[in-house]
Amino acid sequence: MKTRVLTAAAGIPLVLAAVFFAGPPLFGALVLALALAALHEYLGICAVERTIAFGVLACAFPALAAVPAGLAPEAAAAALLALSLLSLWRVEDPARRFQGLAEGVLGLAYIGYALGCLWLLRSLPAHGAAWVFLVLVVTWSGDSAAYFIGSRFGRRRLAPTLSPNKTCAGAVGGLGGSLAGALIAFPVFRGDVALPFVGATALAIGVAGQLGDLFESLWKRAKGVKDSGHLIPGHGGILDRIDSLLLGIPVGYHIVKTWGP
Numbered sequence: 001m002k003t004r005v006l007t008a009a010a011g012i013p014l015v016l017a018a019v020f021f022a023g024p025p026l027f028g029a030l031v032l033a034l035a036l037a038a039l040h041e042y043l044g045i046c047a048v049e050r051t052i053a054f055g056v057l058a059c060a061f062p063a064l065a066a067v068p069a070g071l072a073p074e075a076a077a078a079a080l081l082a083l084s085l086l087s088l089w090r091v092e093d094p095a096r097r098f099q100g101l102a103e104g105v106l107g108l109a110y111i112g113y114a115l116g117c118l119w120l121l122r123s124l125p126a127h128g129a130a131w132v133f134l135v136l137v138v139t140w141s142g143d144s145a146a147y148f149i150g151s152r153f154g155r156r157r158l159a160p161t162l163s164p165n166k167t168c169a170g171a172v173g174g175l176g177g178s179l180a181g182a183l184i185a186f187p188v189f190r191g192d193v194a195l196p197f198v199g200a201t202a203l204a205i206g207v208a209g210q211l212g213d214l215f216e217s218l219w220k221r222a223k224g225v226k227d228s229g230h231l232i233p234g235h236g237g238i239l240d241r242i243d244s245l246l247l248g249i250p251v252g253y254h255i256v257k258t259w260g261p
Helices: 002-021 024-046 051-066 069-086 094-122 128-153 168-189 195-223 238-242 245-259
Strands: 157-159 163-167
Touching (some): 002 024, 024 094, 024 195, 024 238, 128 168, 128 245, 157 168, 163 168, 168 195, 195 245
Antiparallel strands (some): 157 163
């Protein structure tokens, strides 16, 4: 726990500085680097070739993240088509290559699209940085509340086959923590966004974040690993740290894009 707290204390200010002060090119480069590092962990655990998926993600990510929202489906389809075609190159083991293709497609959708939405969210003309801040704070506070409340009061397990330590009390506490995160982030909008909308968005992000956490648990159980990596002291790998965000970010982005002020 001490290592986790020290790592968070050092890392959170750097993340927030990037959110509020990095210009679009630098912020985009940082998000792309994060996506590539996360994909490296993902494909390493899947034990499939990285080269093809890396190349496609590096080429497709700017399209997924920078094209107008109306063209995002076309960009995503082009990226998946490119991955499918490249996967046919030098086929020696069709079963392994097909598995690699399937898991590569999932990696692009799971990691590439989610972090592309982070770039899109930050690029919104009204309060882009504030919305990113909301997603981060809601997710962090929800994760922390779920951990501490679940550890103290948890009795009934939420999903014992996926994550035995998660409890129903922790899930409810996590949603309470997400709403508390909305109150923390609300002043950043400077009165331009109504508190009920911020709270409802935070609740949706909190639910999505918990589902994202469980999805990564499912994936790691299927692959027989405890952590996705060891890059972040006390937290495991990058995917272990951003698993909740990989569903929370797209949910937050599409809510704000569709119904936001």
